[in-house]
């Protein structure tokens with residue numbers, strides 16, 4: 001099956017053509033990051049406008065690069081949610097228009113499912129599976145008993161982990177996006193400062209907003225008291241605390257679900273070097289589980305993963321019609 005897909009849930013306008021959930025015939029990603037840098041984060045209204053400006057070019061390029069024509073496409077897939085509503089609308093309207101124009105079936109899929117299925121470009125998924133999604137918009141721990149079932153074990157109760165990295169970087173005047181900058185700085189420091197880790201209600205849920213405020217209060221307190229402190233040590237302390245917030249839950253899930261065959265990671269924060277080290281440590285402790293952190297091209301937002309999610313949804317009988325609407329809070333089910 002040859003699937004054409006569109007992704008526009010946040011600040012990347014992307015389109016791709018994927019054959020049989022494995023062969024990426026084209027994958028075009030137009031990032032808006034250079035524009036959002038000047039605002040210190042993604043501005044939703046600006047992001048939607050840029051999607052409107054870019055989407056036709058990206059669609060055109062994806063078809064051209066695939067070497068195919070619209071007649072060869074069997075299915076159109078689009079991110080329906082979750083994400084920024086104005087941004088999602090642009091992709092959904094484009095997909096609907098293409099589906100009607102070329103008389104193709106189409107499906108709306110969940111962005112988070114896409115991040116999980118992105119691992120199919122790098123490995124064979126093995127079920128039951130534990131999925132960890134960590135990005136600027138999401139932090140979720142997901143149990144999948146098979147390819148088409150998602151159980152959210154835990155999720156963030158406030159900020160996503162990437163958002164916490166970005167906000168802490170802003171406090172430290174490091175610029176946007178903050179994740180890679182804190183990651184680099186943390187390598188030169190030691191996690192010697194104790195920062196708060198407020199307890200989230202569910203046993204697998206995360207919370208990052210108290211930690212973010214804790215960093216701000218730490219800086220204010222040190223400056224008020226004229227006490228010396230090191231930015232590198234604060235970056236390392238924040239990073240270790242934030243990742244432990246996640247990894248205590250991951251370790252608990254592995255203990256509670258001994259049948260798990262594989263653990264996969266997705267989302268922009270999976271680029272983090274300390275997170276990758278922690279996954280390696282887990283892999284050494286659990287040789288019976290296959291741990292997979294795919295290359296960054298699969299981890300960050302792209303449309304190839306939406307093509308795979310579309311084909312799987314279609315195989316399981318999902319179809320959309322012209323009433324399909326973007327859904328900013330779309331649940332994974």
Ligand code: KG4
Nearest residue numbers: 135136137162177179180183268269271272
């Ligand atoms: O998945 P992604 O590209 O897109 C959105 O969620 O929009 O993730 C972007 C997030 C940003 O918050 C960025 O700061 C974070 O991923 N990130 C990192 C690293 N690289 C990117 N966080 C920690 N360490 C990194 N090396």
